Amino acid sequence: EDQVTQSPEALRLQEGESSSLNCSYTVSGLRGLFWYRQDPGKGPEFLFTLYSAGEEKEKERLKATLTKKESFLHITAPKPEDSATYLCAVYHASGGSYIPTFGRGTSLIVHP
Amino acid sequence: GAGVSQSPRYKVAKRGQDVALRCDPISGHVSLFWYQQALGQGPEFLTYFQNEAQLDKSGLPSDRFFAERPEGSVSTLKIQRTQQEDSAVYLCASSQRHSGTGSQGYTFGSGTRLTVV
Numbered sequence: 623e624d625q626v627t628q629s630p631e632a633l634r635l636q637e638g639e640s641s642s643l644n645c646s647y648t649v650s651g652l653r654g655l656f657w658y659r660q661d662p663g664k665g666p667e668f669l670f671t672l673y674s675a676g677e678e679k680e681k682e683r684l685k686a687t688l689t690k691k692e693s694f695l696h697i698t699a700p701k702p703e704d705s706a707t708y709l710c711a712v713y714h715a716s717g718g719s720y721i722p723t724f725g726r727g728t729s730l731i732v733h734p
Numbered sequence: 735g736a737g738v739s740q741s742p743r744y745k746v747a748k749r750g751q752d753v754a755l756r757c758d759p760i761s762g763h764v765s766l767f768w769y770q771q772a773l774g775q776g777p778e779f780l781t782y783f784q785n786e787a788q789l790d791k792s793g794l795p796s797d798r799f800f801a802e803r804p805e806g807s808v809s810t811l812k813i814q815r816t817q818q819e820d821s822a823v824y825l826c827a828s829s830q831r832h833s834g835t836g837s838q839g840y841t842f843g844s845g846t847r848l849t850v851v
Contacts, residue, residue, distance in 0.1 A: 664844050665842030666777070666825075666842045668840065721779050721782060724769075726775055
């Protein structure tokens with residue numbers, strides 16, 4: 623059973639066309655939700671951590687929100703340099719440890 | 735260094751060969767994670783260290799996979815008798831806090847791309 627599901631798998635936008643990426647999760651005991659950006663050939667780069675429902679974080683054209691079952695990454699007026707894969711990870715209890723579990727990501731392409 | 739360093743950057747191994755992948759975390763970082771990322775997929779958890787202690791190895795896919803962090807800094811992921819299904823990018827991440835909590839998340843290296851032929 624998938625614990626973290628991201629949608630859509632791929633998204634193509636025109637420059638300036640705002641949209642949202644979704645991350646839904648089914649884990650219990652959520653301790654935090656992370657958003658990362660991954661460029662080709664590189665490791666994921668940290669964007670945000672959200673801890674509780676109703677929380678919001680912003681960075682430039684990106685805004686992340688969290689509910690009890692899902693998180694959204696809103697991209698306002700995107701630019702071509704925002705093209706990347708966006709990964710969501712939920713931080714929850716797994717056995718005796720707290721381990722981040724990643725979704726498969728959303729591949730975003732922004733056309734000029 | 736300022737970031738997490740992984741070596742080699744690329745590794746081509748013949749099936750059945752043993753490989754060792756190295757991770758140099760950020761100095762002073764307590765937590766260290768290894769992930770496996772197949773093409774087009776998200777990172778899959780392999781194992782977690784807190785200092786030199788391996789607290790969770792539930793994600794290691796078989797007993798051919800072994801990880802160590804003997805002095806609580808550099809870590810090595812070893813894969814014995816490599817198989818084609820082991821081909822993937824192996825990512826290392828570190829965090830300064832126990833269990834990797836904290837508002838800054840984890841810092842990832844660029845990974846080692848392993849191709850088994």
